[in-house]
Structures are given as structure tokens and as C-alpha cells.
Amino acid sequence: MDGDDDFGAELAASLDPDSWVWLPGVDYAAGWRAARRTADELNGLLGLCGVERSALRAIADTDAQGGPVVRLVGIAEGWMSLDELLCLAAHARGKSA
Structure with a gap:
């Protein structure tokens, strides 16, 4: 729905069938919009x-x-960027890893 087709193959390998079987009467669209x-x-x-x-x-x-x-999906470079940002945020709050 959001144009992230390039991650489809990676995600498909880790899907649990119980997590993608839709149940009757459940408003999945509302949850997705949120x-x-x-x-x-x-x-x-x-x-x-x-x-x-x-x-x-x-x-x-x-x-x-x-x-x-x-x-959250990404490549190693993205995860390293997030790690750096979280370390900076922790340091700014006076916490250290």
C-alpha cells in the first residue's frame, strides 16, 4: 500500500501465516491508517x-x-545511523549506554 515493494522479498521470508490471515469483521483499514x-x-x-x-x-x-x-526496515547503514541518533539522545538526557 505504501510503495515499499523493494522490501517485499525480505519481509515475505519472515512472515508468520497467523499474522496475515484476515479475520471477518476486523477493520484492518482503520489500524493501517493509524x-x-x-x-x-x-x-x-x-x-x-x-x-x-x-x-x-x-x-x-x-x-x-x-x-x-x-x-522499521533498512540496511546496515540505516541501522547504524539510528544507533548513533539513539546514543546522542541518551547522552542528551544524561544517560549512557
Whole structure:
């Protein structure tokens, strides 16, 4: 739904069939829309911090009950950028890893 087809093959290998079987009467679209808003905000923040979408991005999804889920997917460079950002944030809050 969000144009992240290039990650499809990687995600397909780790899918649990119980997590993608849709249940009758569950409003998956509402959960996905909520997750999409959060994913868009997170992608915006990552972009402001200099993290390229091709390196790390948030993707909207739902769980088996239709609840919003946001997944982070990326390459090693993206994860290293996130690690650096989280260490800087921890340091700014007076915490060390």
C-alpha cells in the first residue's frame, strides 16, 4: 500500500501465516491508517536527522486483530545511523549506554 515493494522479498521470508490471515469483521483499514500516520511522522523525523529513506524507513502495517503496527526496515547503514541518533539522545538526557 505504501510503495515499499523493494522490501517485499525480505519481509515475505519472515512472515508468520497467523499474522496475515484476515479475520471477518476486523477493520484492518482503520489500524493501517493509524499506523500510516505514525510511520509518516517517524519517516519525517528520520529525514530531519539526515537518515535517507533508502537506508531506513517506517512502514505501516496491522497485527492479526487489526491494531496499528509500525515496522522499521533498512540496511546496515540505516541501522547504524539510528544507533548513533539513539546514543546522542541518551547522552542528551544524561544517560549512557
